[in-house]
Amino acid sequence: MQYTLQFEKKTDSVQIQLPASKSISNRLLLLNALSYSPFEIKNLSDSDDTKVMLNVLNSDTSTFDVGAAGTSMRFLTAFLSKIVGEWTITGSSRMKQRPIKILVDALTQLGARIEYIENEGFPPLKIFGCALKGGELELPGDISSQYISALMMIAPTIENGLTLKLTGDIISRPYLNMTLALMKEFGVTGTWKGNSIIIPEASYKAVQTSVESDWSAASYWYEIAAINPELSVTLKGLKRYSLQGDSNVQKIYKELGIETKFSQKGVNLVNTGKKCRKLNYDFINEPDLAQTVAVTCCLMNVPFHFTGLQTLKIKETDRISALINELGKMGYLLESNQKDNLIWSGDKKDVSGTIEIDTYKDHRMAMAFAPASFTGVKISVNDPMVVTKSYPHYWEDLKLVGITSAE
Known part of the structure; x- marks a missing residue:
């Protein structure tokens, strides 16, 4: 066309x-799921990316196609890695060219089991969800903030929580601050000291919320x-x-x-x-x-x-x-x-x-x-x-x- x-x-x-903001919408959807919230999010984005997140989180299947939704790919990879079961997540041809190795490697260090179905370092992925164990992870600060936000949001649900030590230049700081602020709305307070983001093991609380x-x-x-x-x-x-x-x-x-x-x-x-x-x-x-x-x-x-x-x-x-x-x-x-x-x-x-x-x-x-x-x-x-x-x-x-x- x-x-x-x-x-x-x-x-x-x-x-x-x-x-409505899709960045906020997609984070709220994941936090809503992690808090087992009965509340619907008000003014949720009607964007493709948000529809993908919503469909996956409400799905009763184990295979998901996120199309071109990069945020959904990163957030859901982290989320599914801690949900017991076998999951397959794929996307568009361009999505299969977008790297995800840094996130997969980080999750693997926490005990996740993830396999590459086609090319090493890229979607699609086979995820064997299981309980994860936290601690300290070191990540370059100049990677996509979506990798870091994905880890931050699941951190409270991991044994011992998570400390993310960011090395080098840190880019897209506002997106990480957004993630921390939204997590706080759901009852979990993380701290950012120097180059370290520290998130304790804790329980999210279900809250009513809306999207700007x-x-x-x-x-x-x-x-x-x-x-x-x-x-x-x-x-x-x-x-x-x-x-x-x-x-x-x-x-x-x-x-x-x-x-x-x-x-x-x-x-x-x-x-x-x-x-x-x-x-x-x-x-x-x-x-x-x-x-x-x-x-x-x-x-x-x-x-x-x-x-x-x-x-x-x-x-x-x-x-x-x-x-x-x-x-x-x-x-x-x-x-x-x-x-x-x-x-x-x-x-x-x-x-x-x-x-x-x-x-x-x-x-x-x-x-x-x-x-x-x-x-x-x-x-x-x-x-x-x-x-x-x-x-x-x-x-x-x-x-x-x-x-x-x-x-």
């Missing part, structure tokens, strides 16, 4: 009900507000004091002229018209925002130098290469001379005609590039429904501001 996008100005103001809106989804509206000075955007459901690291989108887009104002109606995005000459930013704590900000900077003619992108190579696709390829089609000449950076010095060549944007089965590629239509660029988006991974009603919301999508 392919969407060809067209823009026709429709309104000067728009109010958007953002989807997704700051990652908000980023696409910050992009839209940045390239549409006359458009007033109000976003609903966001919390000023959020658990989500991607709430730092406020700080990043202030450099691109967007002021964030909270009111009873929601978050109002105000375009001040004041943008920086060049944006230098370390995305070590917010890697999921990098695609949106890169496209925004190009569309606004703001050169940039981004670092802290090392996890982008193991996401739904190699996001650094994908950005270089697709922005290149639009004439923007990007480069990356290290494993964790992305640079645009302002070089651009002229292009004409309709530009086909490949999404690489990556929801964030589709959502980051679609707003380019506002600038008069003619684009078509391949595999547009990939957005259901995190923001199922994205294309419907874009219609509210005049972007229509025709097959």
